[in-house]
Amino acid sequence: MSGDQLEVCLYSPADLNLMSGSSIWVQSVAEMLHAGPRVRVTVPLRCPERRRLVTGPLRQLERVDVVEPTRLRRYVPRSGLYVSTALDLIEALHRERHFDAIILRSFPTCRAAIERASLRGHIWSCYILEPERDIEDPVHLADLTVIAEASERVLVQSEEMRALFEAVVPAGRGKTIILPPAIPPADGGAPEVPFRRRLLYAGKFHPFYPVERMLALLTELRPTWPDLEFHVIGDQFFRPPGDDYADRLEQALATTPGVVWHGALPRAAAAGLLAQGGLALSLWDYRHGSTMNDLVVSMKLLDYCSAGLPVALTRTAAQESILGADYPLFVDDLDEARAVVERGLGDEDLYRAAAASCCAGGRRFEYPAVYASIAPDLEGRPDAALRQYDRPKLEGAAWNLGVLLPAGATAIPPLALRVVRELRRRDPRFHLLVGRTSAPGAAPTVPGSDPAAALRAGLPPDLDDAVSVRTVDDAPNWWRTIGLTVEPDGLLVDGLRPAAVSGAVPLGLVGPTTPAWLGPFGSADETSLVAAAADLVAGGDWAAAAARAQAGALAGEG
Amino acid sequence: MTDRTSVEPGAEGPTTDASATTARSLAAVEAERAAELVADREAERRRRSFAGRTERILRWLGDSRTGPVARLRRMGRVLIEIGRSPRALPALPAALITAARIPPLSPPLPPPRPPRPLEPDRAAARERLMRFDAWVAAREGPLRVALIADGAPAEPADAAGEIVALRPEDWRVVLQVAPPRILVVTAPRGPGGPWRYRIGWYAHPDALLQRDVWALLGWCAERDIPAIFWDRGGPAGVRTFRATAALCDLIVSDDPLTAARYAALPDRRGAGVAVWDVPHGGSMVQRLREGLMTASTAS
Numbered sequence: 001m002s003g004d005q006l007e008v009c010l011y012s013p014a015d016l017n018l019m020s021g022s023s024i025w026v027q028s029v030a031e032m033l034h035a036g037p038r039v040r041v042t043v044p045l046r047c048p049e050r051r052r053l054v055t056g057p058l059r060q061l062e063r064v065d066v067v068e069p070t071r072l073r074r075y076v077p078r079s080g081l082y083v084s085t086a087l088d089l090i091e092a093l094h095r096e097r098h099f100d101a102i103i104l105r106s107f108p109t110c111r112a113a114i115e116r117a118s119l120r121g122h123i124w125s126c127y128i129l130e131p132e133r134d135i136e137d138p139v140h141l142a143d144l145t146v147i148a149e150a151s152e153r154v155l156v157q158s159e160e161m162r163a164l165f166e167a168v169v170p171a172g173r174g175k176t177i178i179l180p181p182a183i184p185p186a187d188g189g190a191p192e193v194p195f196r197r198r199l200l201y202a203g204k205f206h207p208f209y210p211v212e213r214m215l216a217l218l219t220e221l222r223p224t225w226p227d228l229e230f231h232v233i234g235d236q237f238f239r240p241p242g243d244d245y246a247d248r249l250e251q252a253l254a255t256t257p258g259v260v261w262h263g264a265l266p267r268a269a270a271a272g273l274l275a276q277g278g279l280a281l282s283l284w285d286y287r288h289g290s291t292m293n294d295l296v297v298s299m300k301l302l303d304y305c306s307a308g309l310p311v312a313l314t315r316t317a318a319q320e321s322i323l324g325a326d327y328p329l330f331v332d333d334l335d336e337a338r339a340v341v342e343r344g345l346g347d348e349d350l351y352r353a354a355a356a357s358c359c360a361g362g363r364r365f366e367y368p369a370v371y372a373s374i375a376p377d378l379e380g381r382p383d384a385a386l387r388q389y390d391r392p393k394l395e396g397a398a399w400n401l402g403v404l405l406p407a408g409a410t411a412i413p414p415l416a417l418r419v420v421r422e423l424r425r426r427d428p429r430f431h432l433l434v435g436r437t438s439a440p441g442a443a444p445t446v447p448g449s450d451p452a453a454a455l456r457a458g459l460p461p462d463l464d465d466a467v468s469v470r471t472v473d474d475a476p477n478w479w480r481t482i483g484l485t486v487e488p489d490g491l492l493v494d495g496l497r498p499a500a501v502s503g504a505v506p507l508g509l510v511g512p513t514t515p516a517w518l519g520p521f522g523s524a525d526e527t528s529l530v531a532a533a534a535d536l537v538a539g540g541d542w543a544a545a546a547a548r549a550q551a552g553a554l555a556g557e558g
Numbered sequence: 559m560t561d562r563t564s565v566e567p568g569a570e571g572p573t574t575d576a577s578a579t580t581a582r583s584l585a586a587v588e589a590e591r592a593a594e595l596v597a598d599r600e601a602e603r604r605r606r607s608f609a610g611r612t613e614r615i616l617r618w619l620g621d622s623r624t625g626p627v628a629r630l631r632r633m634g635r636v637l638i639e640i641g642r643s644p645r646a647l648p649a650l651p652a653a654l655i656t657a658a659r660i661p662p663l664s665p666p667l668p669p670p671r672p673p674r675p676l677e678p679d680r681a682a683a684r685e686r687l688m689r690f691d692a693w694v695a696a697r698e699g700p701l702r703v704a705l706i707a708d709g710a711p712a713e714p715a716d717a718a719g720e721i722v723a724l725r726p727e728d729w730r731v732v733l734q735v736a737p738p739r740i741l742v743v744t745a746p747r748g749p750g751g752p753w754r755y756r757i758g759w760y761a762h763p764d765a766l767l768q769r770d771v772w773a774l775l776g777w778c779a780e781r782d783i784p785a786i787f788w789d790r791g792g793p794a795g796v797r798t799f800r801a802t803a804a805l806c807d808l809i810v811s812d813d814p815l816t817a818a819r820y821a822a823l824p825d826r827r828g829a830g831v832a833v834w835d836v837p838h839g840g841s842m843v844q845r846l847r848e849g850l851m852t853a854s855t856a857s
């Protein structure tokens with residue numbers, strides 16, 4: 001850190017001369033980092049600059065420095081620097097600028113970077129879980145573990161991707177941060193696009209994105225709407241050896257009636273075109289890609305959302321979390337695409353409702369919001385570790401009362417049993433989930449034979465179905481299943497902070513030494529404690545109480 | 559003299575079965591090594607022969623990465639590019655050397671794994687189900703059903719049976735004491751409970767790798783205990799429970815649309831999908847038998 005300035009290096013092996021999701025990602029992350037007033041971003045390029053579609057806008061930013069690969073070597077081939085040479089360049093820049101964080105995208109780059117002693121301690125490995133690689137391969141898993149151990153932080157795209165990463169690479173727990181693709185903030189209110197019967201696609205041409213099927217959709221729908229057009233943006237073709245996919249598609253784009261192919265456009269120009277209205281398409285064909293893509297937040301989708309367009313898109317977990325499970329234009333199967341597109345183009349009210357959902361869904365990916373989510377770690381704030389607990393609750397978690405016990409605990413606190421019994425008397429949906437912290441260095445638990453099961457000894461028979469116990473070796477993820485927590489010794493200690501930051505509402509008896517931030521959640525006796533808990537969940541106030549608890553814990557009052 | 563394959567080296571008499579196996583294995587390994595050595599010598603002789611040398615030279619000439627044609631082509635491209643931008647002329651020598659060298663291979667993406675053939679799993683599932691059905695028909699003892707559900711089972715297995723509700727933390731211990739005849743996995747309907755995030759699809763480490771479900775179903779399969787996924791989530795639940803359902807030997811649903819969606823799962827390892835479109839009646843066992851009979855004709 002030089003003075004108040006935060007020095008960040010951002011490197012991706014993408015060729016920024018080409019327009020693709022990967023190159024736009026670099027622009028998006030650089031612009032997002034630039035939203036931090038103290039951040040200065042250095043973007044070393046892998047390939048010599050030939051077009052300024054991506055780098056042009058970056059060069060206009062005051063605190064972004066685009067570094068040509070020729071800075072280190074006088075001649076660099078068109079295909080760009082090899083991994084080792086790119087790391088030489090980053091090392092040279094690091095000696096000069098003393099980066100606080102070096103964000104490196106892709107598995108091969110990160111694997112090579114951790115071998116450089118001078119970079120260790122500064123590496124933020126980004127998107128190293130790649131859908132094309134086999135996460136069941138032990139060699140690959142060992143590499144991922146080494147990267148996680150050597151990295152300062154590991155950046156993942158979405159909560160879903162973080163869950164998978166932490167499941168397969170336990171060494172990454174406690175280091176992962178979500179860095180989704182980001183979009184520019186909307187000027188003023190929500191953009192309102194005109195209702196217009198046209199289809200839009202922006203992105204690369206790869207069989208995973210079935211553009212040929214989209215062209216067929218256009219042909220099928222033109223008899224109904226003769227003026228229907230399909231506007232296509234992009235010029236990067238996947239060219240599989242021994243397959244004329246690219247030639248065939250290029251021919252189809254050039255000759256299909258109704259297609260307007262714009263080629264590559266700068267992001268701002270593409271946004272302008274999208275803003276003129278239409279129905280955007282983001283369909284996936286799993287015959288040509290891994291289902292791990294289900295967990296990825298698509299840059300394409302966010303750009304459509306940013307323009308305020310309705311999108312007909314493949315239903316995935318990550319996209320459901322952005323638009324909501326009830327979004328009307330999800331496609332469950334490619335065969336349903338035509339019906340969904342017909343609905344979107346044929347019903348103006350539906351078109352506008354879908355556009356509003358997309359617009360709202362994209363808001364949390366705007367630059368200031370994304371920067372705010374990574375700022376605690378980037379700026380080294382003292383509560384950064386605590387914020388690791390701030391993760392979305394799983395569906396139904398509000399009904400789970402949780403107690404996290406220390407590693408040596410031998411019994412479930414009687415207060416927790418009494419509270420869950422009373423809660424179940426009011427509503428049988430309540431459960432008590434008891435966690436016992438894993439002892440340091442303990443072997444992983446064998447499924448079906450958890451040592452924590454010993455805590456069940458002496459459990460009253462009427463609570464047999466209501467109580468579950470487990471060893472907890474990953475507290476932030478365990479707290480995601482918990483909606484309420486009860487403190488057996490009263491609301492006395494700050495040890496409840498992680499639980500509260502996770503969004504679990506702390507319950508307990510209030511005492512003279514209860515910290516101020518916990519006071520509002522305290523009860524004078526057990527009866528009122530149970531009543532408060534039941535009312536919170538059944539009465540619908542739980543989410544608001546969880547937010548208050550989280551805010552109080554982070555504010556550090558008391 | 560004793561036979562070497564049945565005696566441990568240095569032992570004075572016949573060995574036990576285990577040591578005989580070890581001795582035979584060692585002999586087999588030695589034989590393999592000897593054969594490999596002969597093959598290596600033969601390959602080296604061929605490599606050094608005139609035909610071998612010629613073949614290697616021709617291969618090098620045509621190699622698109624290390625061959626002279628490829629190097630000359632790369633150097634030619636350098637000359638063209640620098641010719642277009644004379645300002646880069648001072649970089650010409652370094653550029654030519656770079657082009658003449660063998661470029662390092664970029665780490666390639668591993669080829670996608672071919673889809674695993676599921677027919678052996680399906681055949682094994684079919685056999686488990688048929689054996690269970692035969693056992694139910696003969697009924698030589700009490701039926702013990704292991705059940706994954708939210709809350710206590712609402713009905714008995716049948717008059718002479720017993721249902722054991724499993725918990726994630728100690729099912730192995732419980733089942734080892736008294737193994738069940740069948741495992742029934744039901745989709746949770748309630749909001750909470752310990753199994754919910756382990757058998758449904760959620761963005762959570764417990765759910766994504768299905769460690770608990772794999773372990774439990776593997777334990778049952780090793781002991782020839784069939785596993786049935788009993789759908790209660792309807793069509794909307796298919797996305798949440800498809801991964802677990804696909805691992806079970808049989809999927810049962812009373813909704814034809816739901817059953818069709820489960821039947822279409824490409825990675826389904828079970829024997830089939832059974833549809834109950836008749837009003838529920840009889841005990842759980844009677845209904846299971848109906849399901850098995852339906853499944854035997856299902857795809």
